[in-house]
Every structure is written in structure tokens, then in C-alpha cells.
Amino acid sequence: MTHDQPHAEPHDEPHAAAFAAYRNLLFTVAYEMLGSAADAEDVLQDAWLRWAEVDLDGVRDPRAYLVRVVTRQSLNRLRTLARRKESYVGPWLPEPLLTAPDVADDVELADSVSTAMLLVLETLTPTERAVFVLREVFDVPYDEIAAALDKSPAAVRQVAHRARGHVEARRPRVGVSRAEQRVVVDRFLAAAATGDLASLVEALAPDVVLTSDGGGLRSAALRPILGRDKVLRFLLGVMPTEGDLAMDAVEVNGAPALRFVVDGVLDTVATLLVEEGVVRGIYLVRNPDKLARLGHPGEPVVLAR
Numbered sequence: 608m609t610h611d612q613p614h615a616e617p618h619d620e621p622h623a624a625a626f627a628a629y630r631n632l633l634f635t636v637a638y639e640m641l642g643s644a645a646d647a648e649d650v651l652q653d654a655w656l657r658w659a660e661v662d663l664d665g666v667r668d669p670r671a672y673l674v675r676v677v678t679r680q681s682l683n684r685l686r687t688l689a690r691r692k693e694s695y696v697g698p699w700l701p702e703p704l705l706t707a708p709d710v711a712d713d714v715e716l717a718d719s720v721s722t723a724m725l726l727v728l729e730t731l732t733p734t735e736r737a738v739f740v741l742r743e744v745f746d747v748p749y750d751e752i753a754a755a756l757d758k759s760p761a762a763v764r765q766v767a768h769r770a771r772g773h774v775e776a777r778r779p780r781v782g783v784s785r786a787e788q789r790v791v792v793d794r795f796l797a798a799a800a801t802g803d804l805a806s807l808v809e810a811l812a813p814d815v816v817l818t819s820d821g822g823g824l825r826s827a828a829l830r831p832i833l834g835r836d837k838v839l840r841f842l843l844g845v846m847p848t849e850g851d852l853a854m855d856a857v858e859v860n861g862a863p864a865l866r867f868v869v870d871g872v873l874d875t876v877a878t879l880l881v882e883e884g885v886v887r888g889i890y891l892v893r894n895p896d897k898l899a900r901l902g903h904p905g906e907p908v909v910l911a912r
Contacts, residue, residue, distance in 0.1 A: 622659050625669045631911035632670070632745075633677045635720070639740045640681040641688060642701035642725045644900060644908070650680045674747060675755040678737055682756075685733040696823030698831060700890050701725040702897040703859045703876045707907040710861040711785040716912050717861030719744045722878045722890045725860075727777045735770035742767050743774075745912055783881050785862065791881045792856055792863040799846075799865075800854050804839070811835045812885040817842070822894030838889065845891075847874065858907065866901065873898045 633654065637647035654676045666672050692699050701722055711717045718724055719740070728736050737756060741747040742763075749760040749767070756763065791810060798806035817838045821827030832841050846852075850870040857866050859878055867875040876898060880888030892898060900908075 619659055621663055622661070625663070626655055626658055626673070629670055629673050631909045633673055634908070635716075635910045635912065636674060636677050636740065636745065637681050638704070638910075639719055639725070639728070639744060640678070640736055641684055642729065643688070643897075644702050644704055645896075646684050646688065647681075650677055650684055653680050671747075671751050671754075674741070674745075675751070678741065678752075678755040682733050682737055685736070689733075696821070697827050697829045698818050698820055699729075700818060700820035700892050700897075701860075703864070703878065703892050703901060704910075705901050705907045706858050706861050706910060708858050710910055711858070713912065715744065716910060717785075720860045720910060721862055722860055723779050723880050723888060724774075726890075727774055730777065731770055731773060735766055735773065738763055738766045739770040739774060743771065779880060779882065779887075787884070788879075788881045789856075789863045791884060791886060792865065792879055795879065795886060796854055796856055796865055799842075807842075808835060808839060810886055811838060812882070812887045815885075815887055815889065817889040817891065819845075819891040820894050820897070822896060824895055825893040827891070827893050842889075845875075845893075857901075859901075861910075873901055876901055 630651070633651055634647055637650040638644055641647055641650070654673065657676055658673060661672075663669075703722070704720070706720070710720070728739065731739060734756060738752055741752045741755070742749070749763050752758075753760045753763045758766075794806065795810045797803070798810055813835050814833065815835055815838050817828070817832040819827035819832075819841075826845055828841060832838050847867075847869045853868045855866050855868075856863055857876075858864070859866075859876060862878065864879065865877040866873065867877070873895075874893070876892045878890045878892075879886045880890075
């Protein structure tokens with residue numbers, strides 16, 4: 608996927624060039640704070656409109672200035688999303704992003720945009736999330752974060768310490784290489800494609816947890832499903848029995864994932880949490896509003912730090 612460049616008149620060329628230079632970084636910041644590519648794009652559009660009015664002679668550090676604007680806009684958007692999630696039907700999962708394979712080469716970046724990590728970030732307060740993302744992922748200096756949040760550097764350090772402890776207590780314990788993930792994902796895909804239930808069972812941890820997001824628009828469980836037998840029954844229940852079903856492995860949020868297409872229409876994207884050679888978590892996104900960007904061939908999102 609490519610991002611639309613902001614519209615700029617000829618006299619705006621210096622603004623457009625500076626914005627374009629940091630656009631991938633700004634999108635990544637907004638997406639990690641919001642878990643929604645659509646909302647991240649809206650934040651960037653708002654940031655561009657503000658940036659286009661700025662006197663560049665008064666901007667010492669365009670990167671820091673733009674990150675500050677995007678952070679503030681993302682915090683405002685987080686409050687809107689919080690209200691929206693209160694009425695959301697069933698579990699909410701982040702909008703999956705088709706990403707380039709080289710994202711996985713940056714281990715910290717790939718970890719920060721993984722579905723599992725984005726769900727951990729959902730448990731932080733908006734301020735904690737902003738501080739954690741800016742400091743731990745993008746290594747923004749404390750004084751710049753303080754300026755973005757209208758707080759003192761000392762206060763930001765306290766928030767960072769609290770957020771770091773919160774995330775460490777909840778993040779997946781076992782780091783798995785992309786090659787190991789690919790082996791398990793391919794095994795899961797082969798078992799699902801051939802209907803080999805024995806192999807599918809072997810690919811799942813006994814305490815596997817499945818979370819599905821249909822947004823009230825598609826069939827999904829209203830709460831997470833725990834345990835291999837229950838998860839297997841649910842998967843068999845939602846698998847299409849009619850129509851032309853195609854499955855393939857894709858790179859989503861910096862890791863191998865599965866895409867299920869029925870009669871040429873994207874039905875489900877599944878990201879898998881792999882630990883110790885088995886699937887310990889399954890995240891099914893079925894809400895069509897969150898699948899629009901993955902439903903047709905396109906260039907992957909370019910993420911940057």
C-alpha cells in the first residue's frame with residue numbers, strides 16, 4: 608500500500624518535501640498509538656494541514672516538530688476511539704497492515720507493531736501509550752516528549768517507568784525468530800488447507816487463546832475462546848463451507864500471517880502468536896471495515912523509525 612501524498616500548491620513545495628521526508632515515520636507513530644491505519648491517515652492529514660501553515664524559518668527541527676503535532680493529534684483521536692470502543696460489538700483488534708518483509712529485519716519495530724504488542728498498548732492510558740511509543744520505539748528524547756505532552760521531563764520519566772513496567776509484565780515472554788514463525792504458520796496453513804485436523808491440533812498449544820473481531824458485521828465470538836478443543840471447534844464453525852476458498856501466507860504487522868479469501872473477497876486475516884514451536888494465540892480480524900486495505904493486491908505499508 609502506498610500513502611497518498613498531501614496535496615501541495617507550488618509555493619508549498621518546501622513544506623511538502625519536509626513532510627514527505629518524515630511521512631513513514633509519522634504514520635508509524637500514529638498507527639502505534641491508535642492501532643488503526645484509517646485513523647492514522649486522518650491524523651496525518653490533520654498534521655499536514657497544520658504543517659502547511661507553519662513558517663519554516665521558525666522551525667529548528669522539522670522531525671521533532673512534526674512528531675509533536677502527530678502525537679497531540681493522536682492523543683485527541685485516542686479519546687474519540689475510546690468512546691467508539693465502548694459500544695464496539697465483541698473484542699476489538701487492531702487493523703492489520705500488509706507490511707514489507709524487511710520490517711521483520713528491524714526486530715524492535717516488528718515487535719512494536721505486532722498484534723500482541725498493540726493489544727498490550729491498549730491497556731495503557733493514552734499518556735502512557737504516547738510516552739512508551741515515543742521513548743521505547745522511536746527513542747525520542749525526554750525533553751521532546753515533554754514538549755509534545757505539555758509535561759515536565761521529570762514527569763515524563765515517571766510515566767515512562769510506569770508504562771515500561773506495565774508492558775513488560777504483559778508482553779509475550781518468548782522471542783521467536785521470523786523463520787520459526789514462518790515454519791509454524793506454514794504448518795498451520797497446510798493443515799487448514801487440507802483439513803488435516805490431527806496436524807491442526809498439533810500446531811496449537813493446549814492453552815491457546817483465540818480472539819475474533821467481527822465488529823458486529825461478521826460472525827465472531829463475543830469473548831476470547833480458551834483451550835485447544837474449543838478453539839478448534841470455533842475454527843471449524845467459521846470456515847466457509849460454500850464458495851471458492853483460497854488461503855495464503857502474507858506479511859502482516861511485521862510477521863507471517865494468514866489470509867482467507869472467499870469467492871475473491873477477503874474474508875479473514877489471522878495473525879498468530881507463536882511460542883515454543885506452537886500457536887499460543889490466534890487473532891482473527893473479520894470486520895470488513897478493517898480489511899479494506901488487504902482485500903486487493905497492493906504495495907505494503909512502509910513503516911519507519
